[in-house]
Amino acid sequence: MSKQMSNLEKEALNLIKNSNGILQSELVKELGLDSREGSRLVLRLTKKGLIRREQVSVNGRRTYRLLPVESKPQKASIKINITTILDIPCTTCPYIDQCGPGNFYDPATCPLMDRWLEENANRISRLLRKMPLAE
Numbered sequence: 001m002s003k004q005m006s007n008l009e010k011e012a013l014n015l016i017k018n019s020n021g022i023l024q025s026e027l028v029k030e031l032g033l034d035s036r037e038g039s040r041l042v043l044r045l046t047k048k049g050l051i052r053r054e055q056v057s058v059n060g061r062r063t064y065r066l067l068p069v070e071s072k073p074q075k076a077s078i079k080i081n082i083t084t085i086l087d088i089p090c091t092t093c094p095y096i097d098q099c100g101p102g103n104f105y106d107p108a109t110c111p112l113m114d115r116w117l118e119e120n121a122n123r124i125s126r127l128l129r130k131m132p133l134a135e
């Protein structure tokens with residue numbers, strides 16, 4: 001399915017996006033098309049997955065309300081090599097089940113974690129620079 005759009009399709013999509021659901025008849029009128037050209041245009045945009053149609057009744061006549069299809073945000077992905085953190089002290093710590101913020105064993109005050117962070121600061125810094133920023 002081609003996502004390439006003609007200028008007319010772009011104009012129609014803008015009108016649909018800027019409205020809160022425009023009637024097909026209104027779109028056709030705005031673009032100065034006849035109803036056949038309008039129907040074809042709407043079908044093309046629907047097939048491309050850019051808009052969706054909702055059947056509605058206006059003054060007793062069935063027509064369509066056209067709505068934009070919101071694109072889903074892309075999921076960010078990052079590859080982390082697990083070997084870069086395998087030597088973290090928690091992996092062999094006997095207190096890991098009791099460790100947590102505010103507990104007696106707490107990562108924020110753990111001397112083993114402090115030492116590991118100091119020894120690996122450069123490596124961690126390089127790893128963090130490769131991560132995408134959260135939006």
Ligand code: SF4
Pocket residue numbers: 089090091093094095096099100105106107108110111112113
């Ligand atoms: S932070 Fe310290 S106490 Fe907690 S699990 Fe890791 S090594 Fe153990």
